[in-house]
Amino acid sequence: xxxxxxxxxxxxxxxxxxxxxxxxxxxxxxxxxxxxxxxxxxxxxxxxxxxxxxxxxxxxxxxxxxxxxxxxxxxxxxxxxxxxxxxxxxxxxxxxxxxxxxxxxxxxxxxxxxxxxxxxxxxxxxxxxxxxxxxxxxxxxxxxxxxxxxxxxxxxxxxxxxxxxxxxxxxxxxxxxxxxxxxxxxxxxxxxxxxxxx
Amino acid sequence: xxxxxxxxxxxxxxxxxxxxxxxxxxxxxxxxxxxxxxxxxxxxxxxxxxxxxxxxxxxxxxxxxxxxxxxxxxxxxxxxxxxxxxxxxxxxxxxxxxxxxxxxxxxxxxxxxxxxxxxxxxxxxxxxxxxxxxxxxxxxxxxxxxxxxxxxxxxxxxxxxxxxxxxxxxxxxxxxxxxxxxxxxxxxxxxxxxxxxxxxxxxxxxxxxxxxxxxxxxxxxxxxxxxxxxxxxxxxxxxxxxxxxxxxxxxxxxxxxxxxxxxxxxxxxxxxxxxxxxxxxxxxxxxxxxxxxxxxxxxxxxxxxxxxxxxxxxxxxxxxxxxxxxxxxxxxxxxxxxxxxxxxxxxxxxxxxxxxxxxxxxxxxxxxxxxxxxxxxxxxxxxxxxxxxxxxxxxxxxxxxxxxxxxxxxxxxxxxxxxxxxxxxxxxxxxxxxxxxxxxxxxxxxxxxxxxxxxxxxxxxxxxxxxxxxxxxxxxxxxxxxxxxxxxxxxxxxxxxxxxxxxxxxxxxxxxxxxxxxxxxxxxxxxxxxxxxxxxxxxxxxxxxxxxxxxxxxxxxxxxxxxxxxxxxxxxxxxxxxxxxxxxxxxxxxxxxxxxxxxxxxxxxxxxxxxxxxxxxxxxxxxxxxxxxxxxxxxxxxxxxxxxxxxxxxxxxxxxxxxxxxxxxxxxxxxxxxxxxxxxxxxxxxxxxxxxxxxxxxxxxxxxxxxxxxxxxxxxxxxxxxxxxxxxxxxxxxxxxxxxxxxxxxxxxxxxxxxxxxxxxxxxxxxxxxxxxxxx
Numbered sequence: 001x002x003x004x005x006x007x008x009x010x011x012x013x014x015x016x017x018x019x020x021x022x023x024x025x026x027x028x029x030x031x032x033x034x035x036x037x038x039x040x041x042x043x044x045x046x047x048x049x050x051x052x053x054x055x056x057x058x059x060x061x062x063x064x065x066x067x068x069x070x071x072x073x074x075x076x077x078x079x080x081x082x083x084x085x086x087x088x089x090x091x092x093x094x095x096x097x098x099x100x101x102x103x104x105x106x107x108x109x110x111x112x113x114x115x116x117x118x119x120x121x122x123x124x125x126x127x128x129x130x131x132x133x134x135x136x137x138x139x140x141x142x143x144x145x146x147x148x149x150x151x152x153x154x155x156x157x158x159x160x161x162x163x164x165x166x167x168x169x170x171x172x173x174x175x176x177x178x179x180x181x182x183x184x185x186x187x188x189x190x191x192x193x194x195x196x197x198x
Numbered sequence: 199x200x201x202x203x204x205x206x207x208x209x210x211x212x213x214x215x216x217x218x219x220x221x222x223x224x225x226x227x228x229x230x231x232x233x234x235x236x237x238x239x240x241x242x243x244x245x246x247x248x249x250x251x252x253x254x255x256x257x258x259x260x261x262x263x264x265x266x267x268x269x270x271x272x273x274x275x276x277x278x279x280x281x282x283x284x285x286x287x288x289x290x291x292x293x294x295x296x297x298x299x300x301x302x303x304x305x306x307x308x309x310x311x312x313x314x315x316x317x318x319x320x321x322x323x324x325x326x327x328x329x330x331x332x333x334x335x336x337x338x339x340x341x342x343x344x345x346x347x348x349x350x351x352x353x354x355x356x357x358x359x360x361x362x363x364x365x366x367x368x369x370x371x372x373x374x375x376x377x378x379x380x381x382x383x384x385x386x387x388x389x390x391x392x393x394x395x396x397x398x399x400x401x402x403x404x405x406x407x408x409x410x411x412x413x414x415x416x417x418x419x420x421x422x423x424x425x426x427x428x429x430x431x432x433x434x435x436x437x438x439x440x441x442x443x444x445x446x447x448x449x450x451x452x453x454x455x456x457x458x459x460x461x462x463x464x465x466x467x468x469x470x471x472x473x474x475x476x477x478x479x480x481x482x483x484x485x486x487x488x489x490x491x492x493x494x495x496x497x498x499x500x501x502x503x504x505x506x507x508x509x510x511x512x513x514x515x516x517x518x519x520x521x522x523x524x525x526x527x528x529x530x531x532x533x534x535x536x537x538x539x540x541x542x543x544x545x546x547x548x549x550x551x552x553x554x555x556x557x558x559x560x561x562x563x564x565x566x567x568x569x570x571x572x573x574x575x576x577x578x579x580x581x582x583x584x585x586x587x588x589x590x591x592x593x594x595x596x597x598x599x600x601x602x603x604x605x606x607x608x609x610x611x612x613x614x615x616x617x618x619x620x621x622x623x624x625x626x627x628x629x630x631x632x633x634x635x636x637x638x639x640x641x642x643x644x645x646x647x648x649x650x651x652x653x654x655x656x657x658x659x660x661x662x663x664x665x666x667x668x669x670x671x672x673x674x675x676x677x678x679x680x681x682x683x684x685x686x687x688x689x690x691x692x693x694x695x696x697x698x699x700x701x702x703x704x705x706x707x708x709x710x711x712x713x714x715x716x717x718x719x720x721x722x723x724x725x726x727x728x729x730x731x732x733x734x735x736x737x738x739x740x741x742x743x744x745x746x747x748x749x750x751x752x753x754x755x756x757x758x759x760x761x762x763x764x765x766x767x768x769x770x771x772x773x774x775x776x777x778x779x780x781x782x783x784x785x786x787x788x789x790x791x792x793x794x795x796x797x798x799x800x801x802x803x804x805x806x807x808x809x810x811x812x813x814x815x816x817x818x819x820x821x822x823x824x825x826x827x828x829x830x831x832x833x834x835x836x837x838x839x840x841x842x843x844x845x846x847x848x849x850x851x852x853x854x855x856x857x858x859x860x861x862x863x864x865x866x867x868x869x870x871x872x873x874x875x876x877x878x879x880x881x882x883x884x885x886x887x888x889x890x891x892x893x894x895x896x897x898x899x900x901x902x903x904x905x906x907x908x909x910x911x912x913x914x915x916x917x918x919x920x921x922x923x924x925x926x927x928x929x930x931x932x933x934x935x936x937x938x939x940x941x942x943x944x945x946x947x948x949x950x951x952x953x954x955x956x957x958x959x960x961x962x963x964x965x966x967x968x969x970x971x972x973x974x
Contacts, residue, residue: 087306116232116878122887
């Protein structure tokens with residue numbers, strides 16, 4: 001599952017680059033994440049808790065920065081984990097690319113997410129919508145946190161939440177609705193590709 | 199139905215109702231991933247949980263030579279995974295504990311480390327060059343081809359196609375569905391270390407086959423195994439195979455010396471047990487301009503899942519898919535078929551049909567509709583020109599079947615008259631002027647039932663006969679046991695009626711008992727609509743044997759010679775003096791107290807019936823629908839069913855079977871499928887996603903009948919359990935596509951969800967339902 005998102009922050013590219021590689025600071029932007037161990041500057045251990053309707057899963061796993069291309073301001077981060085009760089696996093390749101923009105820096109986050117197990121089995125594709133919400137929240141949290149980080153402030157209290165509750169459900173439902181309307185009134189090419197047709 | 203007395207009172211006795219002293223509970227740990235190498239399994243935390251008695255892994259099962267088991271299709275299947283997991287939901291370990299909740303906690307405490315492998319979710323992906331090998335456990339297996347098979351005359355078929363005026367082509371996918379009985383699978387294995395006897399209560403449609411399989415797989419002596427199949431809450435084919443859960447409960451009971459109960463949950467049932475269908479067809483008809491079909495050919499790719507464990511007893515790798523087009527007079531044909539391993543649950547079962555017949559008939563009737571459209575011919579008239587005529591029986595199909603009886607044109611005409619065909623065509627044209635989309639779909643088909651004859655059908659080498667044992671007690675009451683096993687078909691009512699019909703003993707005086715291998719005669723179980731064609735025939739035969747002995751007793755009591763005794767229902771009388779007679783009950787008493795010199799006492803017997811041929815019921819189903827072009831939602835306006843299932847023993851049960859089948863057909867065409875995402879996640883392993891129709895959305899059905907007795911069955915019955923589920927789906931789908939005929943859309947894969955229909959209307963393109971694959 002490929003998910004792409006863009007956001008802008010009012011800060012120079014070099015500063016945002018440093019933030020991005022400050023994994024302990026950046027990781028909590030993804031709702032439900034906690035970093036449990038720093039192995040070295042490229043390797044970390046952590047947990048992500050996701051609650052989706054009847055399913056609550058806690059993924060524990062490893063995060064690794066596998067590529068730091070300072071010249072192009074591109075970083076690739078691998079994350080892989082398994083539910084602590086054995087009901088699923090998740091793996092993600094996150095590619096972050098920074099570019100100069102009028103107001104500061106444009107951040108592009110491309111995520112290739114593979115989820116298997118209980119979380120992926122419900123609601124005829126609900127996981128896509130939930131993941132989209134998580135990525136949106138990740139981007140929003142990062143956009144909020146970078147200025148604070150620049151000012152040398154701590155992360156805002158209460159920002160580190162678990163990915164749960166009514167909020168995600170509602171936003172995911174809205175995403176699903178939007179997708180339906182988009183399918184009806186938008187182009188049909190994406191869906192045909194998704195159905196495995198040439 | 200006599201059985202309803204206990205069912206509607208909630209007094210049925212199902213596997214989960216049975217509680218044995220000292221019984222422990224087993225739960226299964228299933229794989230969350232579709233394809234991965236198992237790097238390690240750590241069970242230490244599970245063993246630490248108080249109340250956990252046993253944690254069984256594949257490695258431990260392997261020490262007893264039970265990590266793998268043979269399948270009914272001569273492949274092997276993992277009982278507990280040792281090397282790799284090959285589908286999501288695969289069994290990895292089991293935990294036995296004092297209660298099921300502790301056992302579940304034990305499963306969650308097992309730590310399995312997986313090394314993910316690419317997941318394969320459809321045959322195209324599986325059979326592509328360079329696809330990852332799923333069955334690396336099989337020596338000599340270098341690709342994901344499970345089998346290849348063909349039948350027919352290729353050269354003659356190719357020649358016929360060269361001479362055709364029109365060649366009509368259709369590609370479609372029959373989606374993966376699941377029989378989804380409300381009661382899931384389960385077993386209670388009780389190995390008694392003192393007597394060395396193993397008793398297993400289990401949800402099985404075929405207890406004797408299970409006993410033979412357990413004897414062969416677990417290497418236990420067959421006489422020390424007793425399989426009891428109590429009341430079953432629906433089977434539909436799902437309870438024919440041997441599942442790892444059964445095997446594990448038996449192994450755990452042997453290891454612990456205690457009864458071990460395993461009751462599957464709904465998720466486990468939908469994700470891991472026998473699926474149905476999942477076939478891809480690509481076929482053609484060679485047509486003459488006047489509407490005559492010259493030849494048929496098609497290729498079928500089947501998604502077999504991770505192991506080839508189709509529960510089918512024919513000698514044909516792909517079951518009876520070559521029964522396609524059997525009701526049409528087509529001179530030649532050619533079929534090729536291929537099975538593909540994928541990372542999906544194994545165990546293709548014949549969901550309410552005889553081994554791939556539903557798929558065959560669906561493709562046939564969709565192809566017939568497409569061909570009629572290509573020719574510009576009325577679909578009813580096109581069928582009329584090609585259906586086998588009454589004077590052509592016995593008729594040999596191009597693929598080798600022998601159909602023996604039927605009145606196909608009569609059934610079609612009754613159906614058309616009932617639906618008001620001409621009037622509907624007028625109404626449809628009128629409605630079209632106002633932008634409304636009405637459609638009519640026909641499905642006519644004859645299907646092979648009642649597996650089978652011993653030339654072509656066996657399970658583990660045992661031929662597909664069935665049996666009945668009848669004991670008439672001194673007072674004229676009786677107990678009947680058969681080798682079949684009812685799962686809601688109403689055997690207790692129907693068998694008693696056959697005995698009543700043959701012997702004149704009131705049906706209420708006949709107790710019917712099935713499902714206990716220690717008491718029932720050896721039989722092959724209930725599926726493929728074989729109960730009435732095979733076991734029902736045995737019931738009639740054994741009753742006739744009893745009557746023959748009763749005749750001798752009557753002659754003795756009436757003091758005349760046997761030739762002078764005449765029979766009327768329930769009574770023998772002297773031909774020259776009809777008022778001098780004895781009842782069957784008086785004969786029964788005499789069998790125990792007043793038999794003639796030299797006659798063995800008692801009035802009991804058994805019969806084994808090996809059918810000379812399959813039975814061939816015929817059906818004509820006609821649906822009319824209205825499609826809402828704005829939303830893609832379609833409603834059934836009317837549904838007419840004309841069934842010729844031969845002689846009907848109990849019309850109420852027959853009609854119940856037809857309505858049930860049409861409901862399941864509606865579900866398949868409208869809402870139901872088990873699909874997968876590109877990671878091999880099963881989307882459809884719960885009732886939130888796998889939809890069952892309720893009384894709310896199910897349309898009403900208008901039933902009609904034609905009776906053409908089966909020429910080789912003792913009472914002329916042909917079987918009926920599956921016809922409607924087999925022939926029904928094409929009627930609904932043909933109707934919806936008829937409503938879309940101006941769009942040029944040839945096919946929408948089932949289920950015809952509103953978004954698929956809407957998309958077809960708006961894009962004027964066919965809609966495929968094949969699972970998506972990763973683009974990278």
